Structure formats: C-alpha cells, structure tokens
Amino acid sequence: MSRRLCLVTGASSGIGAALAREFANHGWDLALVARREDRLGELAEELKAKYGVDSLIIADDLSEPGAPERIVKAVADAGRQIDGLVNNAGAGQPGMFTETDWTDQDRFLQLMVTSYLHLVHLIAPGMKARRFGRIINVSSVSALLPSAKAHTRFSGTLYPGAKSLLIKLSEALALELEDDNVHVTALCPGYTWSEFHDVNGARQTVSNLPKFWMLTAEDVATAGYDAVSRGVVTRVPGAWYKFLVAVAKVLPDPVGRALMRMQEKRMAAQAGAAAGTSSAG
Template structure:
C-alpha cells in the first residue's frame, strides 16, 4: 500500500485530497497546524477506509519546519510515495499597507516550505525510481494580481519550479505536477480578507467543488502532465489572456477588477 504526505490537510483541498486518496486505499501522513482537526480527520478516515493515518501537527512557517516533518517521518520508517504540497494562504489588499510579517510568512509557507519538503523527499523517490509530487499552485500564477501581489507571485514560482522539475525527472520514474485550480469552495477567501473590502464581483464569483478539483488533479498526475488547470472553461480562458493581450493592458484590467472598495 502506498503512502501520501499532505500538507494543509486539516481543511479545504488538503482534506479533500485525504478523503479521495483514502478511498483509493492510500495510507496518509497529514500535516497542518491544528492537531484537533487532524486527529478527527485521521480517526474518521481510519474508521471508514481501514487505512493507516499518521498526524504531524506542524506550523510550516516556522524555521526548519520541513526538516522536522522529514525527520519525524524517517523516525517512523515511513516511505512517502506521493507528496502533496498543498499548504498555503493569500492576503488581499494594498501591498504597502499590508502586514510585513504576514507577507513574509506567506513566502515562507507558499514557497520555502514547499521547496524544502520537495528537496527532502525527491532524492528518495529518484533512488527508488518511483514517486509523485503535486505542488498546488493556482490560476493566479499565470498573471500578476494587483492587491494579491505576493500570493500570485508565489503561485507563479510554483508553476515555474514544478514544470522545471517535471522536465528534469522525465527519465527518473518520478512524476511532478503543478496543480492550478481556479476559485474553489474553501475558506481561502475569508482567510485572505476578501470579505472586508473586495468588490462584489469577486465575492460572488462561481467556485468549483474541492472534490471535483482533486479528482481532476489526480487524473492529470496519472497522465504525467506537468501542469493542470482545473475547473470551468473560464479558468482556461483566464490563464491564456497573457498570450492575447499586452501585459500592460492585462495588468491594468486586472487592477480595476480587484481594486478594493472604499
């Protein structure tokens, strides 16, 4: 039986990944800050599907957090066959007026923890000649997003990083996938402070269910794609706008759409 490590596993896409993989009889290692939520999820999945679930409460914005997770897994002699770097968050607002600490934590979680975990587990997969890594990006990684400037930049990094690793690993037996969902039914928008001053058009945009998004991502992984854009057709249109419009024009249009209400 294979084992998957999922970060940000206590809710949203992470919990949906856990649910879907448990159905497929995959053992799990769940990582998130909330120990209570992780333990409840683990108990439910073990009882329902008869799989093994390990829980690692860990704030991945802390220094050396990825190394602590890696050491814990090695101590338990667990082999990770699938790494899902899902943990991340955004912050909506004018960059110069945003919390400096929150922006740096976002970079730490969305980029540094993802890179560190990948660097820990990828060599082991290469040595075995098998394994998979899913790095959760976003359609926001395909163009700059004013008022989500750090978030969209971290997601752009994830796409570029993952596609490069996919190319490096074509002949190693290891699959790498950049997963790029559009708006999804999770707590992302509330956590990113959209409710306070975002335009109504953003608050009311249609969202995809996390269950459908996860299934599309896993299907793309099976096909050994390097990148997948999930969800409705509008998502596929949005990621290609940078090919159709001058970048200056595109970012001006996006700024108007995302400009906070006064």
C-alpha cells in the first residue's frame, strides 16, 4: 500500500470522526477505533465513497488496560504500519472526586491518560525509525485556563489535570522527536458540538452558551490537521478561545479564578432560567 495510515481513537463520532474525515481528505487510510463497531462501519463506508481511502475497523474499549496492545497488533496483523496517531478517545467522570468510587476514577485515568501514553509508547518508536510520524493528542482549553467547578460537575475533578498532562507530554515528545520528522501536537478545543455533552449531562448548559463559544467538530479537525502537518506543538482552535488563553496568561491566578466563578454563576442562572421556561411551556 502506498498510502499512509492514521490510527484514530474515539472515531465513532464528534471530533474523532471529524479528524478521520480530515486525514482521509488528505489521502490517508484509516484505522478507526471505538466501542461502537456499527458506527465505525458506517464511517468507513463514507470515507471510501467520498475519498477512496481504505479503513480498518477495530472495535475495542480503551478503558481496558490491554486495549492499546490489541489495537496495535490488529493493525500489524492487517499488514499495515501506523504513520499517524490521533489520541481522542475519552469521556468525562462527572461528580466530586471525594464522592465517587475509585473504580470509576481509575477507569477514567486508564481511558484519558494511560491509554494515550501506552499507544504513543507502542507507536512512536516505529515512527522514529522510519523518520516520519504525525501524532495528535486531543487535550482541552480547560488545561490552559483557571480551574472551575463546572469541570468537576460535568467532566470530573481530574479532567483539567489529565488534559494538562497531554499538553506537557506533547511538548516534551515534540522536542524528543524534532530531529526525526515526527510532529506532535496537543489540540486544545473549547466547547464543541458533539455527543460528549450529552453523555456527561452538560447539554442544557452548553445549549445556552453564546454561539461564539461553540466550535464545530469540523473546525477543530481542520485546525488539528493543519497544526500537526506544520509542526505546531499546541493549537487552540477558535478566536474566542485564543483570546481567553491569552488573557489567562497575563492575569494573576486569583483574578482568573474569580472571573471563572463569575462566569459559572452566569451560566447557572441562564440554565435555571431556561429550565423554568421549558417547564412553564
């Protein structure tokens, strides 16, 4: 096969599916990974029809410790090598850290941190040896902003920290591999229209945000592909989020946290008002 292959986790919907389409649009074959095999099959058919690329379908659960090795082996058994990696699989763990079971927190860390590191550790050496590789770790703009209670409410206390680790990993790995033509990017989107907000219960709140707060998965994917192609280590999609990150860099931490609390109160008030209107109707 002459086409390069990109492994995309969390490819069944949202940002993962959009990144798969973006890579396909640039001539890459795909290895599509998620739990929902039917969704992966539909996406593979779409990519073949629209872009003429081939896709491997790998149904697996990255919250299981053995999943990364099974996934990489499945690609090798198909006679392919992995030239690109998009670490995107994920879900929030809503609720207070002190009020949730450790088994749930452990599963969250396996899915959101350990699986990412394990896949990179399995795949990056081959990229280095072949002197070509493209790695995107999907982080979050929340890792670049002051902590907020909304993170705990909808995504979990550990969410910003987990996403922060991915930024530092990407920065360090990019330095380690900069002479080997292996580009590593931390993609840091803000609120994005996807199923993620339905799963973690944030749909009502997100729906009440101003339109300029919301990104499309396609916008995020375009920004991510452009960044990793050009060797940009950290990419924040969207002008609004670029502005927020720039402001956060210059504000003292206590001021930033105070502003986040004010915004949370406004969002809570808006959500309450919307819920009241809906009930009245």
